[in-house]
Amino acid sequence: MQTQALTPPLHVKQLALVDCNNFYVSCERVFRPDLIHTPVVALSNNDGCVISRSNEAKALGVKMGQPWFEVKELEREHGVLALSSNYALYADMSNRVMSILSQFTPTQEVYSIDESFLDLSGIRELRDVSYKIKQTVGQWTGIPVCVGIGPTKTLAKLANQVAKKHPKSKGVFNFNDLNESQKDALLSKIEVSQVWGVGRRLTNRLNAYKVYTVQDLKLADTPTLRAEFGVVMEKTQRELRELSCIDMTQVEPAKKQIVCSRSFGQMITDVNALKDAVSLFVSNACQKLRAQQSHACIIQVFLSTNRFRAELPQYNPCISVPLPQPTNDTVYVNTWANYLVEKMFKSGYSYKKAGVMLSEITPTTHMQMDMWEPAHQPNERLMGALDELNKRYGRGTVTVSTQGTYLDKQSGQNWHMKQTRKSPNYTTNWHEVPYV
DNA sequence: TCTCCGATTAGAC
């Protein structure tokens, strides 16, 4: 009887958002069960900022995105353990989780490394299925997840937050199970900043219009909202009103631009070290291009000094050039990148970051040949072999030209990022599998 | 005046 009353009509869409709890930290804990009660954080590239926190670390006041040096005392005071991010591990764990989730529905959108939308419309016993999802992922991967369900993606996201926040929910919350007054009560208790698509700036602007809660946004005057905040906010409001505006995208669209950039572990003054770094970025960017079967028509290279050191001279050059032919050939793009670094480089500056952007991306099938330019012969077989080897034996196994040969001993300069606290690649490298 | 394009803004994770 009770479930009968709560079960929404079958035509109501049941979109689930499955989100892994504290994903990076949870991945680390799978292989370090001894850390289960330790406050743990994972750091961004270069060990710069905190990007994942265990509940214990959150309780100690560590903020998302906070620079690690600001909270480092907690290491001594409260035994916080900070780990460098181990993307090979996280990507592999993510693939396992996503593949398990795909078993529950034909309609999955992998939204990020730790989140999937699933269309569970028409499923009876939805509560049981939701707990089954949570239980299966937990048992097969060791990663804890929460499930939020609603009639639109925006409401599924909110439902997921409710599932995460309230222990009573046991990790599953279905917005569709509420009656109208329960919905109003719930949305009135949640700050508008929690809504998907509403960040810090928009929160402030909405507050100025006396929109403080999700319910305020849901009931706000639509023409005013549209005029002052644009189409995106209007869509968000419609989604809160249970009209689905944001569709599931099941096939990942090809990227329109590909950027590979990195801050260096230390300041760099040597042009050869910069070339070395940039050639690795080109190599990674071209690999992504080939993975989605595209060519790029424009390459842009940039260098930059450390913007946090205002007392030092600043220089942030950036050049973009059209490639004579669309390509995804690492060697070919590298010759251009190298030339651009040489052209931009000025001595007397300490460089902290560099990067490469490939844009005007087109599918390889649409290749437009320049009638006058002698055709560049892409090293297709070479690139294919390179991708295959790197896939099988790990990224960086086979590299191109001078990439990676510029060793620290030549100048004492090491541009590689700082990663002093990285855990082993438990799942992707046999040499790093620990003895059990 | 209209359109195009690059730069800027805002957001997600």
Place this chain on the structure above:
DNA sequence: CTAACGGTCTAATCGGAGA
């Protein structure tokens, strides 16, 4: 010991240049 603050990606919007 010190100094130390991430990387990618998209869509919307704005403002100037050129047609």
